[in-house]
Amino acid sequence: MKKALTIVLACAAAAALVSFNAYGAGGPKTEPRPKAKTIKELVERYDSSKCAECHEDVHDQWAGSLHAKSILGTPRTAPTILTAIDKGLKLFPYSGVKEDSDITVESLRMCMKCHLPQLDEATDDVAREIVATIRNWQQAYRDSDHDKAEKLEATIASLNISCKVCHNKVAIIHKYADGYPQPDTVYGSKEGDHEDAVYTKMAEAPALGESIFCGQCHGQGPNFELDHPSQCATLYGSYLFAYTAHGGSESCQDCHMRKSELGHNIQAYRDETMIKMAVDVKVEERSLFWRKNKEDGVLPIGVVDVEIHNKAGHGIPDG
Ligand code: HEC
Ligand code: HEC
Ligand code: HEC
Ligand code: HEC
Numbered sequence: 001m002k003k004a005l006t007i008v009l010a011c012a013a014a015a016a017l018v019s020f021n022a023y024g025a026g027g028p029k030t031e032p033r034p035k036a037k038t039i040k041e042l043v044e045r046y047d048s049s050k051c052a053e054c055h056e057d058v059h060d061q062w063a064g065s066l067h068a069k070s071i072l073g074t075p076r077t078a079p080t081i082l083t084a085i086d087k088g089l090k091l092f093p094y095s096g097v098k099e100d101s102d103i104t105v106e107s108l109r110m111c112m113k114c115h116l117p118q119l120d121e122a123t124d125d126v127a128r129e130i131v132a133t134i135r136n137w138q139q140a141y142r143d144s145d146h147d148k149a150e151k152l153e154a155t156i157a158s159l160n161i162s163c164k165v166c167h168n169k170v171a172i173i174h175k176y177a178d179g180y181p182q183p184d185t186v187y188g189s190k191e192g193d194h195e196d197a198v199y200t201k202m203a204e205a206p207a208l209g210e211s212i213f214c215g216q217c218h219g220q221g222p223n224f225e226l227d228h229p230s231q232c233a234t235l236y237g238s239y240l241f242a243y244t245a246h247g248g249s250e251s252c253q254d255c256h257m258r259k260s261e262l263g264h265n266i267q268a269y270r271d272e273t274m275i276k277m278a279v280d281v282k283v284e285e286r287s288l289f290w291r292k293n294k295e296d297g298v299l300p301i302g303v304v305d306v307e308i309h310n311k312a313g314h315g316i317p318d319g
C-alpha cells in the first residue's frame with residue numbers, strides 16, 4: 001500500500017516537473033516551414049555536418065550506419081524504390097502515376113514514411129528529382145561513367161536519417177502530452193542551452209531512449225494509414241508481441257547502442273558484435289554403425305542435432 005502511494009506521488013511530481021519546466025519537452029504546434037524546392041535545399045535543412053563540429057565521435061559512428069544512407073541502402077534500397085514505382089505505382093490503375101512526371105511526395109510516402117520522413121517538407125519536384133537522380137545513377141553505371149556514378153551516389157546518400165531527424169523531427173512521439181518539436185531545439189536527455197547557432201536549446205524527449213522511438217520506422221506490419229498500405233520492416237511488431245510478451249525486458253537501444261558499445265553506429269548482422277549476440281547454437285554429433293543389409297555391409301551413419309536459440313529481441317531476419 002505504502003509502495004503504491006509512493007509511486008502515485010512520484011508520478012504526480014514528474015507530471016508537475018514537465019508542466020512547470022521552462023524548456024519543457026516540446027511546445028505548441030508550429031507553422032510548417034516553407035517547402036524545400038530542391039534536393040539541395042532539403043539536404044541542407046537536415047545536414048549533419050554542423051553537428052559533427054562538436055559531436056565528432058557520434059557523427060563518425062552514425063556515418064557507419066545504414067541510417068546515414070537510408071535511400072541508397074547497401075546500395076539495394078535506391079534500386080528497389082524504382083522497382084516499387086515501375087512494377088507497382090505505374091501499373092496500379094488508381095495510383096495516378098503513369099510517368100515519372102506524375103510522381104508526388106504523397107505517392108512516394110509508402111517508402112519515404114520511414115526511409116526519408118523529412119520528404120513531407122519538400123515539393124513534388126523534389127520527389128521527382130530524387131527518382132531522376134536514382135535513374136541517372138544507374139544509367140551512369142551502365143555507361144561505365146564512374147565519376148558521374150560516384151557523384152550521383154553521393155547525392156543519393158546525402159538524403160538520410162540525419163541527427164536532426166531523430167533529435168528533432170521524430171524525437172517526440174506523444175505530441176498532445178509532450179508537445180511538438182520546436183525549430184530551435186535538439187531533443188535528448190538534458191535541458192538547457194545548446195551551443196549550436198540554430199538549435200540553441202536542449203530539451204528532453206521522454207521516449208528517445210525507449211523502443212517505441214525506433215518502432216516509429218521499424219514497423220509493425222502494413223502501414224494502414226496510407227491509401228495503399230506498404231509493408232517493409234515489421235520487427236517492432238515482433239518485438240512487442242513475441243519478445244516482450246514472453247518476458248523480454250531490454251530495449252532496442254540496450255542491445256543495439258549500449259550493450260553492443262556501438263553507440264550511433266547502429267548495426268545488425270553485418271557486424272561481428274551483433275552476430276555474437278544473435279543466437280546460441282548447440283550442436284550434438286554422434287555416429288552410429290548401422291547394418292542395413294548383407295550386400296551393403298556395415299554403414300556408418302552420422303547424426304547431427306542442431307538447436308538454435310534466437311537471443312535477439314525480435315524475429316530475424318526481417319524486411
Ligand atoms: C558548438 C558546438 C555544438 C554544436 C555545433 C552542436 N552541439 Fe549538440 N551539444 C553540444 C554540447 C557541448 C552539448 C552538451 C551540453 C551539456 O551536456 O550540458 C550538446 C548536447 C547535445 C544533445 C543532448 C545530449 C544529451 O545527453 O541529451 C543533443 C541531442 C545534441 N547536442 C545534438 C546536436 C545536433 C543534432 C547538432 C546539430 C544540429 C548539434 N548538437 C550541434 C555542442 C554542440
Ligand atoms: C515502416 C517503415 C518502412 C517503410 C514504409 C518502408 N521501409 Fe524499407 N526498410 C525499413 C527498415 C526499418 C529497414 C531496415 C531493417 C529491416 O529490414 O528490418 C528497411 C529495409 C529496406 C531494404 C533493405 C535495405 C538494404 O539496403 O539492404 C530495402 C531494399 C527497402 N527497405 C526498400 C523499401 C521500399 C522500396 C519501400 C517502399 C515500397 C520501403 N522500403 C518501405 C523501413 C521501411
Ligand atoms: C536513428 C536515430 C538517431 C540518429 C540518426 C542520431 N541519434 Fe543521437 N541519439 C539517438 C538515441 C536513441 C539516443 C539515446 C541513446 C541512449 O539512450 O542510450 C541518442 C543520444 C545522443 C546524444 C547523447 C549522448 C550519447 O552519445 O548517447 C547525443 C549528443 C547525440 N545523440 C547526438 C547525435 C548527433 C550529433 C547525431 C548525428 C551525427 C545523432 N545523434 C544521430 C538516436 C539518434
Ligand atoms: C526515421 C526512421 C527510423 C528511425 C527513427 C530508426 N530507424 Fe533504424 N532504420 C531505418 C531505415 C529506413 C533503415 C534501413 C536503411 C536502408 O538500408 O535502406 C534502418 C536500418 C536500421 C538497422 C540496420 C539493419 C540492417 O539491415 O543492417 C538497424 C539495426 C536499425 N535501423 C536499428 C534502429 C534502432 C535501434 C533505432 C532506435 C534507436 C532506429 N533504428 C531508429 C529507419 C529508422
Ligand code: HEC
Nearest residue numbers: 214218239250251252255268269275277278312313317318
Ligand atoms: C535482446 C537484444 C535485442 C533487442 C532488444 C533488439 N535487438 Fe535488434 N537485433 C539484435 C541482434 C543480436 C541482431 C542481429 C541478428 C543477426 O545477426 O541476424 C538484431 C538485428 C536487428 C535488425 C536487422 C534485422 C534483419 O534483417 O536481420 C534490425 C533492423 C534490428 N535488430 C532493430 C531492432 C529494433 C528497432 C529493436 C527494438 C524494437 C531491436 N532491434 C531490439 C538484438 C536485439
